Amino acid sequence: MSDKQLHKKWRKEFREGVHERDNHTCQMCGAKDVKLDAHHITDRHDLPNGGYVLSNGISLCEPCHIKAGKPHTSGGMDFDEGFHPDELYKKIGSSEEEAIEDSWDLH
Ligand SMILES: [Zn+2]
Numbered sequence: 001m002s003d004k005q006l007h008k009k010w011r012k013e014f015r016e017g018v019h020e021r022d023n024h025t026c027q028m029c030g031a032k033d034v035k036l037d038a039h040h041i042t043d044r045h046d047l048p049n050g051g052y053v054l055s056n057g058i059s060l061c062e063p064c065h066i067k068a069g070k071p072h073t074s075g076g077m078d079f080d081e082g083f084h085p086d087e088l089y090k091k092i093g094s095s096e097e098e099a100i101e102d103s104w105d106l107h
Contacts, residue, residue: 010052010106014038018057026061027091028068028082037065041088042096049106056099058088 001009018038025032039060044050060068067080068088089095 007050007052010050014052014054014057017054019059021054022059022092025059026064027058027088028060028064031061031064034061036061039065039068039088041068041085041092041094042099047100048103051099051103052106053099053102055092055094055102058092 015038019036022036024036026034026036036059038057040047040051041056041058042051044052047056058068064083067083070078070080070083085096089099
């Protein structure tokens with residue numbers, strides 16, 4: 001499989017797996033039956049293999065996703081209350097260490 005195909009597969013499995021685990025519900029505000037994003041808690045550029053692992057993903061509705069994306073666009077300087085990556089990891093019972101470890105195991 002080419003790198004491009006592999007990334008496509010990871011992305012699909014990541015999105016579907018995260019939404020299924022989170023019962024298709026926004027993990028921050030509890031919104032259900034809305035458009036959800038599978039958010040990378042640690043930016044995909046900062047993890048091995050793009051960090052497409054369940055331990056790095058959380059289902060968020062659009063307004064919550066915008067808030068969670070702030071640290072990614074501000075170089076990690078700006079966080080909305082409750083949206084620090086550590087708090088997002090806590091929501092899904094994971095940690096950055098776990099996400100890094102799982103990312104190395106992607107295949
Ligand atoms: Zn939400």
